[in-house]
Amino acid sequence: MKLATLRTADGGTTAALAMGGNSYVPLPANDVGALLSVPDWRALAEAAFVAASGPGVVSAPPSELAPLLPRAGKVICCGLNYSDHIQEMGRELPEYPTLFAKYADTLIGPADTIHVHGSAKVDWEAELAVVVGSELFRADEDQARAAIAGYTIANDVSMRDWQNRTLQWFQGKAFDGTTPVGPVMVTADEADCDFEVRGYVNGELVQHGSTSTLVFGPAKLLSYISQFTILRPGDLVLTGTPGGVGMGMTPPRFLNDGDVLTTEIDGIGRLENQFRIHAPVPANV
Amino acid sequence: MKLATLRTADGGTTAALAMGGNSYVPLPANDVGALLSVPDWRALAEAAFVAASGPGVVSAPPSELAPLLPRAGKVICCGLNYSDHIQEMGRELPEYPTLFAKYADTLIGPADTIHVHGSAKVDWEAELAVVVGSELFRADEDQARAAIAGYTIANDVSMRDWQNRTLQWFQGKAFDGTTPVGPVMVTADEADCDFEVRGYVNGELVQHGSTSTLVFGPAKLLSYISQFTILRPGDLVLTGTPGGVGMGMTPPRFLNDGDVLTTEIDGIGRLENQFRIHAPVPANV
Structure with missing residues (x-):
């Protein structure tokens, strides 16, 4: 379904x-x-x-199509989660998931134009996202798995200049209307265990990963998060992005005004979002 | 009022x-x-x-007394914001506020017992909190000042072991029912510009700061946040904590089962919360 x-x-x-x-x-x-x-x-x-x-x-x-969960109470994201990408960077696999939060205002529909004001370093992060189907609190992995309603696609579009202004990523991840999500949720009973996640800029493949290489898979992530905060139906957990983000390229590459970002997972569908990059806001901040 | x-x-x-x-x-x-x-x-x-x-x-x-804003849509926190404390640590004053997000589930009433499961490093952060009174988006500082409904008290209680597991603080800051807030909101028209913030553990003064030394004051913080996300009536912004947290002591000091944490701001009131520190959850995470 x-x-x-x-x-x-x-x-x-x-x-x-x-x-x-x-x-x-x-x-x-x-x-x-x-x-x-x-x-x-x-x-x-x-x-x-x-x-x-x-x-x-x-x-x-x-x-x-609207964002799949326009009123999600929690949108929790995991960073640094693809083991092949972590290992190719020569890093150790993490013992704990790196988590950060965003709000539902960040979400936007799968074919919507994304307007960014005040950032010159707009980057992409194609991700599998997990939709919570029932309440979870201090759940083990089996309970968490049973509470997954289904899977969808998100792109954790990141304003790297803002993200790197301080140690905490939140401000670069929380721009309203910049995280496309959808087009549909595939119910867990009809979904494969593993997904191929792909990101394209103007049709050029820039990211490709398999969720089989996730350090913390969907059930493990939900179980971990539920140790400290309750998850409810309609909450969304983004599972992290594979290698190939613009910031990691030499030289770094960011989205330009008019670029089209496509985020695709076989069996779920695709997001296709054009970007309008507006001049920085002339604010006193 | x-x-x-x-x-x-x-x-x-x-x-x-x-x-x-x-x-x-x-x-x-x-x-x-x-x-x-x-x-x-x-x-x-x-x-x-x-x-x-x-x-x-x-x-x-x-x-x-319930948490002042039990259904706050956004609870955004600022770290590293007291200039006297930053300077005594020999650090540069930051150019941008360090921001992170939490959810309303973290909030708890001003006299409630706080139950913590699974952390051995429970620390305190006494803070002035700003209550948003009207919608703000890409607002300048004057607009932000006019949108402040009032001020309250919060303690951004932090599970330092979880906070320091990864680079992102979220998981150590987002334990449900661990951020006391209240007891009241003093409307902006009746509030002083500057507040004395004090934190006590079992009656012993451990934190004391004046919001006159904030690098980013309430209006500046709200203006800055509103550049990327809309703020709505009832949203809450925590302004950061002065020196004197347990993690910074030699040796570090954390809350024990039964300890009473008091958070006080003259003219607003006080939070008085007893802690119950429970054994770690025997989960498979």
Whole structure:
């Protein structure tokens, strides 16, 4: 089962079952996060699928896809998580996941234009993201695995100049409307264990990794996070990015105004976002 | 005007006007954050004050005070912000604020017992916190100053072992129910410009700083944050802690089971929280 969040004509959003192509069956919840808060969300979606006749199916182009979880309570990201990339850099594998937080305001739809104001070093980080399906607190790995609703794609677009102003990455990761997510969540029961994650800039492949090389896989990450904070349905955990980010290139390479960033995972879909890089804000800061 | 969030008999909360002592006038909003989302919240609170007769005033002991902003959308913290402490450490004053994020689940009431599971290095960080009163996005310092609803007290209690596991502090700062906040918000019009911040462990003064020595004051911090993310009514910004944290002592000193942490700012009030330090969770993480 694939779920999406669609924009509606009244300026709101609705959860929907993705039927393939541009076809969707709207579901009675404002977004996928709200749907996952319904205890029997799976039965609800299945019933909608069975009931869907011609008139129940709507057609929506990619531009009508909202960020999958526009009101996610927590968006927690892991850095430094691909062992092949860590080892090729000659570093030790980490004992603990490097975690940082962002807010739902950072999220944007899978085909939306991304506007960045005030950064000259806009970089990409193609990632598999895990959607939490039920409450988790101090859970072990098996409990965490059972609580995964499904998987989606995100790009943890990073303003490297802001990220490196101080030791804490948050300010370079938390620009509103710069983290595309979607296009759909594939439910865990239909997903492969391993995913191929690819990132492209203007069609050129720049990142490619397999989640089979993650140091901390989805269940381990959720279990670890749940030791200190509760995870709830609709929360999102980004699992880190493979090698090939612009900052690591020689010379470093960043996104230019007009560039198109594509983030792709087989079996889930792709994000395709054009960038508008605006002049720095002439603020007194 | 002083505002608080009280626990109610039905397990919920209500915003209230703090009348001094243990006296409060409940207001028609679930908490101070919800109150601040009402455009004319000030008039609403003033009307309630005028209308309050004997029966309208309730008595609530400190234990009935909830975290001031139990549903804060953003809780953004600044580190390394007291110039006297930075300079006594022989460091340069920072050009940019060091920022990190936490979630509202970290917040706990001003007299609540704080339970910590799985950390042996629980440390204190007494702080002035700023409550956002209106939407701010790419605001200059004057706009940011005008958007400050008021000031409160927080203690950014930090699990140093978790904080120092990786380069990003988040996991040591984001334990649920470990950041006391309150007891009240003093509205900006009634607050001094400068505050004396004090922290005590079992009655012994361990931290003392004046916010007059902040490198990035409240308005500057809010303006800076608003360059990349929108701030909304009820969001909370912690301004950093003065010298005197346990990690900086020789030898380092951490909280023990049963210790009482007091956090005090003249003109706002005090937080008084006892700690229960529980054995590490025997998890497979």
